[in-house]
Amino acid sequence: MMENISLFLKALHFAADKHRGQRRKDESASPYINHPIYVAQILSDIAGIDDVEVLCGAILHDTVEDTETSLNDIELAFGLRVARIVEEVTDDKSLAKGARKQAQIDHATHISREGALVKVADKIANIRDVASNPPSDWSTKRRKEYLDWAEEVVTNCKPESPELLSYFEDSLGSARKGIDS
Ligand code: NDP
Numbered sequence: 657m658m659e660n661i662s663l664f665l666k667a668l669h670f671a672a673d674k675h676r677g678q679r680r681k682d683e684s685a686s687p688y689i690n691h692p693i694y695v696a697q698i699l700s701d702i703a704g705i706d707d708v709e710v711l712c713g714a715i716l717h718d719t720v721e722d723t724e725t726s727l728n729d730i731e732l733a734f735g736l737r738v739a740r741i742v743e744e745v746t747d748d749k750s751l752a753k754g755a756r757k758q759a760q761i762d763h764a765t766h767i768s769r770e771g772a773l774v775k776v777a778d779k780i781a782n783i784r785d786v787a788s789n790p791p792s793d794w795s796t797k798r799r800k801e802y803l804d805w806a807e808e809v810v811t812n813c814k815p816e817s818p819e820l821l822s823y824f825e826d827s828l829g830s831a832r833k834g835i836d837s
């Protein structure tokens with residue numbers, strides 16, 4: 657138990673350090689670290705996940721994609737299983753933006769159980785942000801396109817948690833309603 661808390665706190669410290677100075681795209685430019693914390697919180701509260709390596713994967717999920725962190729750094733500090741989860745949810749930045757979006761849809765069909773949980777929780781966090789704290793320069797059309805794309809990714813992920821899927825669907829429905837009203 658203490659070991660799990662210790663690993664989780666280590667992940668929080670690591671991610672907060674790596675994302676220091678980064679901000680989300682919402683109007684008030686929230687600290688970036690709030691987003692991975694929210695993703696882990698969704699997994700714990702909604703899906704009942706208590707697997708500390710999955711929760712660490714959630715905390716670390718954007719470090720390799722968005723900061724100077726390698727998968728090797730993650731493996732050294734948190735082990736191979738956490739590194740694999742992060743790897744599965746990291747975009748290939750050598751692809752153009754449109755191809756990256758398509759790659760997420762395609763990769764979701766063969767994502768692992770753990771990767772699917774983190775991926776779907778990440779999409780939930782982002783669609784809830786698109787509904788309540790959207791990037792300040794996004795048009796209604798762009799917000800709707802984001803929701804449609806997130807739905808395609810999640811449909812292919814097939815997460816094992818019915819609670820998570822149902823929370824995704826509720827969040828998506830509310831986001832669509834909010835944008836249309
Ligand atoms: P995205 O459109 O993918 O930006 C969304 C990502 O930003 C999220 O997945 C999330 O990623 C992160 N993010 C940070 N803050 C927020 C927030 N407040 N709310 C929601 N998400 C947030 O990336 P780009 O800006 O790089 O644009 C790329 C794509 O957008 C291309 O496919 C392009 O074609 C399309 N595009 C569409 C336009 C339109 O008008 N329809 C205009 C311009 C581009 P994470 O979880 O990793 O933090």
Ligand code: ZN
Binds near residue numbers: 691717
């Ligand atoms: Zn994310």
